[in-house]
Amino acid sequence: MDISDVSKLLVKASRDPVLRTGLDRGISSYWKKRKAVLERYPYVLDLAEEVRRIKEDSVARMEELVNMAVESVERQGGRAYVAKTADEARRIIGEVVGTGKTIVKAKSMTTEELKLREYLIEMGNEVYETDLGEFLIQFLKTKPMHFISPAIHITREKVAEFLREFMKVEVDKDDIEGMVALVRKFLRDKYFRADVGISGANVFSADGGLFLIENESNIRLSISLPEKHIAVVGMEKVVPTMEDAWKVVEVITRFGGYKVTSYVSLVRGPAAENDLGPKEYHVIFLDNGRLNASKDPVLKETLYCLRCGACQYMCPVFGVVGGFWAGLSSAYSGGIGVMWEYITEDEVQASYHAFACLLCGRCKEACPMKIDQPKVLREIRKRLMEKL
């Protein structure tokens, strides 16, 4: 894709009325929820400052903390791996999974970065996304548009149309509960049949705790019913201690617009010999450009990102084109998405996408980590211009 294709895609997205409806509904609902949360829990603003300091320290010590985390996983009976590249991560996961297996998968942007679902299906496995939004993304063959609300662009009208076709039943577009129940029933059988459950990580403590935040309980089912649990952890997710990790959990939750999320799972290893639960626990720590970025004075700021999605809801460009900003092949979207794309996917494409930013700085105001996206995106543009 060259730069003119990038602008054509953005103009096309901006004229899509279904996308606009979905974005308008999602964005206005988020701001109401965020206001209520920050009024009720004003202390999270100070906590966010503390978490920024934890992330700065963790990113500066990335290699050391990942080594500690590897030791912790192994000590607790799991298998740990460090994957330098996306290819290496896919190969490791492919070997652990094998072929002809049924896999239930939790929502994870890091596995999207690996195009893991597509890879495992290609290997001859059945893969089911179990987050409602990701389930729609999978079967409607689109991309996640937002860190927390991947299907923000899919209206209830579109969901009803899809379910009518997919489940061969009558569906009322205003019966959201009924639509959710249909998907829940479909997935229930998959959890019990699954050989492998795959998750990402919201945060990982170097002393050996994988933290997963959710509302639907699909992650709990995905990681506890199958015999094997595989977790894919971006190296920037590792913080020194469980105490630090709990602080990160709270900040992600609150800035995601939740007074409380229904579930926080803490995984420390496989089930003991005579206990129910997964007998195998594999953790893949993914580098894929993160370690280099941690040493870059400007790019390292990207790695402080908690993937709460607040900046995407605040951004005037995202509000018009949604996840089409960063293109269709990238897992990521929005200004922060372009920064992730630059580090983990394709520097040239990301540099083109960086030019869509208005540099208004509203994202920095919304961000709990106060990440200066305009500064990083300006630097990405400058590096492209120097290469031309």
Ligand code: SF4
């Ligand atoms: S850049 Fe900040 S606001 Fe945006 S997703 Fe990351 S932590 Fe959240």
